[in-house]
Amino acid sequence: MQSERIIMAHGSGGRLSQRLVAEVFQQAFANPYLDQMNDAAVLPPAQGQPALTTDSFVVSPLFFRGGDIGKLAVCGTVNDLAVTGAAPKYLTAGFVLEEGLLINDLNRIVQSMAATAETAGVTLVAGDTKVVERGSADKLFINTTGLGFIPEGTQLNPLQVKAGDKIIVSGTLGDHGIAIVSEREGLSFSTPVSSDCAPLNHFIQGFLMPGVKCMRDPTRGGLATTLNEIALQAKVGMLISEEHIPLLPAVSGACGMLGFDPLYLANEGKVIAIVAPEIEARVLALMRRHPLGRQASAIGTVTSYEPGLVLLETVIGAKRILSMLEGEHLPRIC
Amino acid sequence: MSIKGKAEELLAGIRQLSGEPFKIMEVCGSHTVAIAKSGIRELLPESVQLVSGPGCPVCVTDNSDIDRFLSLAQTPGVIVATFGDMLRVPGSKTSLQAVRAEGADVRVVYSTLDALEISRQNPDKEVVFLGVGFETTIPTVAVSVEIAEREHLSNYSILSMHKLVPPVLELLVTDPEVGLDGFINPGHVCSVLGTAPFEFIAGKYQKPSVVAGFEALDILEAIWMLLRQRQEKRAAVEIQYSRVVKPEGSPKAAEYISRYFEPVDAVWRGIGRVPQSGLRLKAQYRLFDAEMKFDLPKPKSVNTPGCLCGEILKGRRHPFNCRLFGKACTPLQPVGPCMVSSEGSCAAYYRYSQRRGMSAV
Numbered sequence: 001m002q003s004e005r006i007i008m009a010h011g012s013g014g015r016l017s018q019r020l021v022a023e024v025f026q027q028a029f030a031n032p033y034l035d036q037m038n039d040a041a042v043l044p045p046a047q048g049q050p051a052l053t054t055d056s057f058v059v060s061p062l063f064f065r066g067g068d069i070g071k072l073a074v075c076g077t078v079n080d081l082a083v084t085g086a087a088p089k090y091l092t093a094g095f096v097l098e099e100g101l102l103i104n105d106l107n108r109i110v111q112s113m114a115a116t117a118e119t120a121g122v123t124l125v126a127g128d129t130k131v132v133e134r135g136s137a138d139k140l141f142i143n144t145t146g147l148g149f150i151p152e153g154t155q156l157n158p159l160q161v162k163a164g165d166k167i168i169v170s171g172t173l174g175d176h177g178i179a180i181v182s183e184r185e186g187l188s189f190s191t192p193v194s195s196d197c198a199p200l201n202h203f204i205q206g207f208l209m210p211g212v213k214c215m216r217d218p219t220r221g222g223l224a225t226t227l228n229e230i231a232l233q234a235k236v237g238m239l240i241s242e243e244h245i246p247l248l249p250a251v252s253g254a255c256g257m258l259g260f261d262p263l264y265l266a267n268e269g270k271v272i273a274i275v276a277p278e279i280e281a282r283v284l285a286l287m288r289r290h291p292l293g294r295q296a297s298a299i300g301t302v303t304s305y306e307p308g309l310v311l312l313e314t315v316i317g318a319k320r321i322l323s324m325l326e327g328e329h330l331p332r333i334c
Numbered sequence: 335m336s337i338k339g340k341a342e343e344l345l346a347g348i349r350q351l352s353g354e355p356f357k358i359m360e361v362c363g364s365h366t367v368a369i370a371k372s373g374i375r376e377l378l379p380e381s382v383q384l385v386s387g388p389g390c391p392v393c394v395t396d397n398s399d400i401d402r403f404l405s406l407a408q409t410p411g412v413i414v415a416t417f418g419d420m421l422r423v424p425g426s427k428t429s430l431q432a433v434r435a436e437g438a439d440v441r442v443v444y445s446t447l448d449a450l451e452i453s454r455q456n457p458d459k460e461v462v463f464l465g466v467g468f469e470t471t472i473p474t475v476a477v478s479v480e481i482a483e484r485e486h487l488s489n490y491s492i493l494s495m496h497k498l499v500p501p502v503l504e505l506l507v508t509d510p511e512v513g514l515d516g517f518i519n520p521g522h523v524c525s526v527l528g529t530a531p532f533e534f535i536a537g538k539y540q541k542p543s544v545v546a547g548f549e550a551l552d553i554l555e556a557i558w559m560l561l562r563q564r565q566e567k568r569a570a571v572e573i574q575y576s577r578v579v580k581p582e583g584s585p586k587a588a589e590y591i592s593r594y595f596e597p598v599d600a601v602w603r604g605i606g607r608v609p610q611s612g613l614r615l616k617a618q619y620r621l622f623d624a625e626m627k628f629d630l631p632k633p634k635s636v637n638t639p640g641c642l643c644g645e646i647l648k649g650r651r652h653p654f655n656c657r658l659f660g661k662a663c664t665p666l667q668p669v670g671p672c673m674v675s676s677e678g679s680c681a682a683y684y685r686y687s688q689r690r691g692m693s694a695v
Contacts, residue, residue: 185444187444243336243337243338256548258444259676259677261371314371314372314373314550315337315338315341315372315550316337316338316341316372316373316374316377316550316551316554317338317341317342317377318372318373318374318376318377319373319376320370320371320372320373320376320686320687321685321686321687323685323686
């Protein structure tokens with residue numbers, strides 16, 4: 001590209017806009033649906049129940065250890081579909097570019113989106129770009145919408161959760177939150193923490209079976225907030241064992257130093273599954289077979305004690321409330 | 335042995351030594367959080383009571399000080415650099431967060447070095463670091479003054495609202511209404527000061543105290559050590575946190591404090607004026623003293639009616655005794671400072687045991 005940075009004319013709809021679309025977006029995402037270049041992508045009929053989701057990404061910084069805003073924008077939406085039991089198929093992406101953004105950075109991010117979409121097996125079928133004046137956005141915001149299809153027979157619903165069910169988490173918690181905070185604040189730890197940002201759909205397909213009742217990806221608000229949401233919806237209690245919650249030592253260390261609680265930090269490549277007790281061992285074994293689930297752990301049980309109340313049994317054997325995230329002062333992380 | 339096993343062992347020891355009521359104050363906010371987070375209270379025998387002390391620097395910053403730095407933040411050309419906890423602290427009328435939304439330049443930093451960097455990058459602005467903290471963080475503020483002096487960073491200054499722990503402890507140890515039997519001394523403060531400044535608790539007042547670490551097991555062990563002192567009818571300053579705290583502390587860090595600062599009387603929120611419990615920069619460093627640099631108003635401090643923070647900080651009342659707790663006052667909309675900082679007693683109680691009777695579970 002001639003100009004190195006995004007200027008207002010890139011959003012004018014004129015020649016510069018066209019070039020940006022052709023050289024950055026079409027080049028990375030080329031596929032028959034996008035190449036139709038119509039006002040809307042026309043998709044083939046599909047089997048299964050459609051599942052639709054949308055999410056906006058405003059993370060700062062744009063690049064961090066283990067990922068970037070583009071990878072996050074694909075993973076976030078793919079994972080939201082995957083945890084409903086859907087097979088993600090199509091994505092759309094809307095970009096809000098701040099005047100002055102380096103085109104090189106945009107290119108890297110778009111390439112990263114394309115690579116992540118390919119890993120996840122989803123196709124980007126529609127997109128939009130807007131440019132706003134310097135100061136009206138923070139470099140780059142991305143919205144993605146995802147469409148997937150739930151195969152017949154798959155039914156995930158928190159209302160199926162009942163006392164005695166087991167709560168499984170697919171790996172270490174808080175990695176993404178700490179990776180972003182360290183990057184933002186220029187903190188360096190002896191063992192740097194990478195974001196866990198990853199598409200979970202293939203991983204989830206590996207253990208999805210009858211008896212898996214409800215799944216969530218614990219993004220903003222972390223494990224604690226997600227468990228509380230499920231407990232409220234399902235009108236059940238939960239008892240979580242602190243001892244069994246997987247944490248990287250570097251994450252516990254950083255949390256101690258910064259005053260964060262890892263159970264409230266965002267994750268971008270983890271799933272919480274609530275399963276019938278009789279399949280707990282099988283689900284765990286299947287998770288651990290996959291690179292994304294090596295550290296999967298059964299962390300607790302659904303109880304009939306006070307609906308909506310999540311309790312944590314601490315490492316010394318006391319019980320306390322594990323409440324929702326409440327007005328914490330945390331940087332934007334997704 | 336597992337952590338749970340060790341905890342059970344310590345608890346058995348504590349039960350054996352319990353008996354007559356024993357009221358312990360954990361002075362430090364980090365201890366308050368660790369106790370709430372691990373659920374220690376629930377496991378202790380009823381006769382052993384833990385009360386939270388004034389050891390959260392954000393919580394004890396007086397309204398009038400908050401109003402002063404808020405007016406500073408609203409001064410054109412001034413960048414205020416602060417630790418994140420101060421953002422939501424309510425003053426008489428507003429907060430840093432609110433004035434920032436209205437256009438004030440308020441930057442959250444993780445160390446004074448970040449504040450110095452902001453000064454270097456903004457030579458046309460005045461950068462003021464809000465010095466809020468105890469002996470643990472004060473040496474780093476002193477170091478920033480040293481660097482600013484060396485680099486002739488004339489646009490850097492600090493507003494010292496620092497507080498010293500031993501003077502306020504002396505006030506509490508003698509307060510008959512509080513009626514304390516023992517103290518868990520702040521681990522980080524002692525890592526700087528050593529144990530000498532805390533000797534008066536044992537020497538003058540014949541009360542046991544123990545310097546504890548911040549893991550649940552550290553705190554349980556410290557409680558057991560306190561009870562053992564009672565059993566053996568002696569009072570001493572003992573160190574449980576020996577992996578970090580040496581009896582002599584860190585003389586170099588302590589020396590930094592006394593080189594740059596001198597004690598003054600200070601007002602603690604809810605507690606009032608405590609003689610020689612604050613610090614100001616010595617006269618030769620007044621170039622870096624925001625008090626000297628800016629004409630700061632002395633607004634009248636207005637305390638919120640109904641807020642029990644002052645009583646709670648002294649250990650006289652419990653967060654659950656406050657009628658604002660969890661209703662008008664939550665971490666999202668804090669009324670009193672004890673609800674703002676994650677280390678505040680009220681915030682810790684709110685987050686980890688919103689209801690009474692949790693131990694019945």
